[in-house]
Amino acid sequence: MRSAWEQFIHVRSPKFAVMPGEDEEIVNPGMYGKALAIYLQERLPELGYSVPSYCAEDWGWWVEIADHPYKLGLCIYCGKDSTGSLAHAVSIGKTSARAWNWRKFKSIDCTADLNKLFTCLIIVFTDDPAVEYLGAAEECPVGGDE
Numbered sequence: 001m002r003s004a005w006e007q008f009i010h011v012r013s014p015k016f017a018v019m020p021g022e023d024e025e026i027v028n029p030g031m032y033g034k035a036l037a038i039y040l041q042e043r044l045p046e047l048g049y050s051v052p053s054y055c056a057e058d059w060g061w062w063v064e065i066a067d068h069p070y071k072l073g074l075c076i077y078c079g080k081d082s083t084g085s086l087a088h089a090v091s092i093g094k095t096s097a098r099a100w101n102w103r104k105f106k107s108i109d110c111t112a113d114l115n116k117l118f119t120c121l122i123i124v125f126t127d128d129p130a131v132e133y134l135g136a137a138e139e140c141p142v143g144g145d146e
Contacts, residue, residue: 010088047123076089089142
């Protein structure tokens with residue numbers, strides 16, 4: 001079983017609808033998520049995270065999380081879920097619980113930080129009655145438009 005932070009958080013909300021002009025920003029068709037990126041940029045500072053930027057990527061949207069001794073961000077994926085509805089999955093964009101820290105000139109364990117961020121994401125979604133938190137999954141619960 002994967003660690004909590006390695007899972008995908010599955011959410012659905014009308015708040016995360018396709019934004020006007022988003023089709024011109026996305027790299028690949030159907031990879032929407034700008035509204036969710038903006039939502040996280042607004043909500044995560046309430047829990048102590050600095051979110052200076054977000055951008056469209058070929059697989060979805062990247063949301064930068066600053067003020068860590070290593071590169072950290074969130075990945076937002078969009079597609080149809082098992083019900084056929086437009087939904088999103090959010091994951092922490094890290095492939096290892098360890099990261100190189102140049103100040104300490106050694107590899108550091110990031111597990112506690114990553115688990116805390118994962119928990120904070122769930123809090124953000126579950127505290128908002130307009131967001132349907134559908135759970136966490138080891139595999140991405142949304143697929144692209146077929």
